[in-house]
Amino acid sequence: MKEEIRIGRNALEQFVAGVFSNLGLSSEEAADSAEILVAADARGIPSHGVARLWRYENGIRKGIMASSVIPSILRETPISLVLDANGAMGMYLSKQTMTKVIEKAKGSGAAFASIRNSNHYGIAGYYAEMAAKHDMIGICMTNTAALGVPTFGRMSMFGTNPIAFSIPGHSGKLFTLDMSTTAVTRGKIEVYEREQRELPQGWAVDTKGQVTGNAGQLLQDMLYQRGGGLIPLGGAGELFGGHKGYGLAVMVDIMTAITSGGVFGKSVMDSEATSARVCHFFGAIRLDVFRDPEELKTDMDRLLEELNNTEPAQGCERVYYAGQKEHEAERNSNLNGVPLSLKVFEQLSAIGKRAGVEFPQPLL
Amino acid sequence: MKEEIRIGRNALEQFVAGVFSNLGLSSEEAADSAEILVAADARGIPSHGVARLWRYENGIRKGIMASSVIPSILRETPISLVLDANGAMGMYLSKQTMTKVIEKAKGSGAAFASIRNSNHYGIAGYYAEMAAKHDMIGICMTNTAALGVPTFGRMSMFGTNPIAFSIPGHSGKLFTLDMSTTAVTRGKIEVYEREQRELPQGWAVDTKGQVTGNAGQLLQDMLYQRGGGLIPLGGAGELFGGHKGYGLAVMVDIMTAITSGGVFGKSVMDSEATSARVCHFFGAIRLDVFRDPEELKTDMDRLLEELNNTEPAQGCERVYYAGQKEHEAERNSNLNGVPLSLKVFEQLSAIGKRAGVEFPQPLL
Secondary structure, eight states, X not given: OOSEEEEOHHHHHHHHHHHHHHTTOOHHHHHHHHHHHHHHHHTTXXXXXXXXXXXXHHHHHHTXXXXXXXXXXXXXXXXXXXXXXXTBOHHHHHHHHXXXXXXXXXXXXXXXXXXXXXXXXXXXXXXXXXXXXTTEEEEXXXXXXXXXXXXXXXXXXXXXXXXXXXXXXXXXXXXXXXXXXXXXOHHHHHHHHHTTOOOOTTSEEOTTSOBOOOHHHHHHHHHTTOSOEEOBTTOSSSTTSHHHHHXXXXXXXXXXXXXXXXXXXXXXXXXXXXXXXXXXXXXXXXXXXXXXXXXXXXXXXXXXXXHHHSOBOTXXXXXXXXXXXXXXXXXXXXXXXXEEEHHHHHHHHHHHHHHTOOOOOOOO | OOSEXXXXXXXXXXXXXXXXXXXXXXXXXXXXXXXXXXXXXXXXXXXXXGGGHHHHHHHHHHTSSBTTOOOEEEEEETTEEEEXXXXXXXXXXXXXXXXXXXXXXXXXXXXXXEEEEEXXXXXXXXXXXXXXXXXXXXXXXXXXXXXXXXXXXXXXXXXXXXXXXXXXXXXXXXXXXXXXXXXXXXXXXXXXXXXXXXXXXTSEEOTTSOBOOOHHHHHHHHXXXXXXXXXBTTOSSSTTSHHHHXXXXXXXXXXXXXXXXXXXXXXXXXXXXXXXXXXXEEEEEEGGGTSOHHHHHHHHHHHHHHHHHSOBOXXXXXXXXXXXXXXXXXXXXHHHOEXXXXXXXXXXXXXXXXXXXXXXXXXX
């Protein structure tokens, strides 16, 4: 039996949009949310894709994520916008907001926005790339539910807090860094738990702050907030630079939550009554405030080519640049369909039945 | 015999400024360069402090770092400035440039600058903090001579490329992240080589791209560009996120060199005829484009307090936030003098003799 199926990208987007519509979202909200979720699967990041559809289903049914909510403008200047999402759909509002940031940057050269009280917004890189496609440097960050443990600590005090950065070369080429600031995210721990494997020494600490290999115990301790959690990028302690990943994670909390007056640190968590109320940050800087964009992109191409052409380590095939694997996966998905695991396929079929939307035929 | 001495901060600054003056720098260039070098030692970052004075002495005597050079303005907008340093003194020009960025940001809310063809500029955090002291978010980056090896590679293709980020709380408190994007810098490798110690598995790879513990061989291979070099933050391969540190290092090359049309990647290196011609990036965003700065700083204080008050891991004493150790060291240096190793003390005394400037009396 095959482990995965492939669904045509448009068909999958229409299915997800149909589910969102039937749950009560407006057609724009449904379409944007579907597009952004499917983009994650298309790029080979299934942790942030349609496998999360049930969470939105839950959130919308419970009323903790809401359709057609009007966000409040907390502050606006020619170069900035600060919003309270009031629990609006994260993906739709984020796309709208990055669109406004790009418009503002067209006028002023650079612009920034932060949003508080939002909810999960998919992959950060999607929004950064929106700006890059307008000949801008695109930046995007979000805080997330607290799972990361500071250097020398034992309690989770920040999220996996991703940073995305995108800039174009010629011919649609993009350098897109989209990285969590912990060594790994919870999804990886869950995979190891399912496979009953020992965690690599450097992913997580236990309730005493000691490096642990026990995925099952860790997930329990994290769930009941007994302590323990994910290690920042760079590892435990300072020997390999873990304090740097810790610093980056806190920087993300600052840019997203401190700039918007939202929830930060250990207080970011899901509850029965609200979503985690996460905060986002968006930035765009026009390339031409620095140089002629065409010359700049020629240099970008040269940089990326040099990285691709450098000699690989013994036993390795290629050296990639950031975003390259994801873009190659996306081209493949566009041609051959978006890959879904059988488990996700079953989950989506069930959601489709509940929402009265038929799941599309797999390709092949 | 004591391993280190302490010199009064003002006396040490005056000595270094005196040396720079006698080498031909203007009095402003000499004073700023001295202040920034000594700031590194005062904060407990001796690798970027007065131990480098001999390099400047060399560079100035050879004419590859020059006094009173006029940088060329390549592009200027209300929110941006791009300069060719033409080999000017990196620290002086960088302080001037961050001052201009802050002035521009006062008018427009945010501003950015990049500089090409510069030379070593001390600690990145110094410039980021200049903006933070004006109620702005301060950002600073620089590329450096190529020593870092990409994920799955074996040749050095980027520098230790630091990123600095600073934002104020109340009462002069600052969160200042100032981090190289490789796991460690070359200085650490040199210390292990002197002490004949095996490197931790995760700092460096050899000419085949395999993790190595042999500091002496590595330094030789790096010197003669045979391959091998420093591993990005996050370690070798992708298991612990090394591709993220690699991505951050390239992002720094982009923000510094691609935006300014300068030298990037493997081409950044010292030669007999020129300095490494490194490129810098400076950014400042006013806090009040987001929120009332006083309210924002109150939240910053709360965030930093929560991090300080979180329970430490078993066997650890405290949890710090980024910059806290350095600021504590600086307060101590201001009271008790700036610490210098005996080796650096002897080096400085010799430089003083050559330049005709007397080295100050150590304290105690």
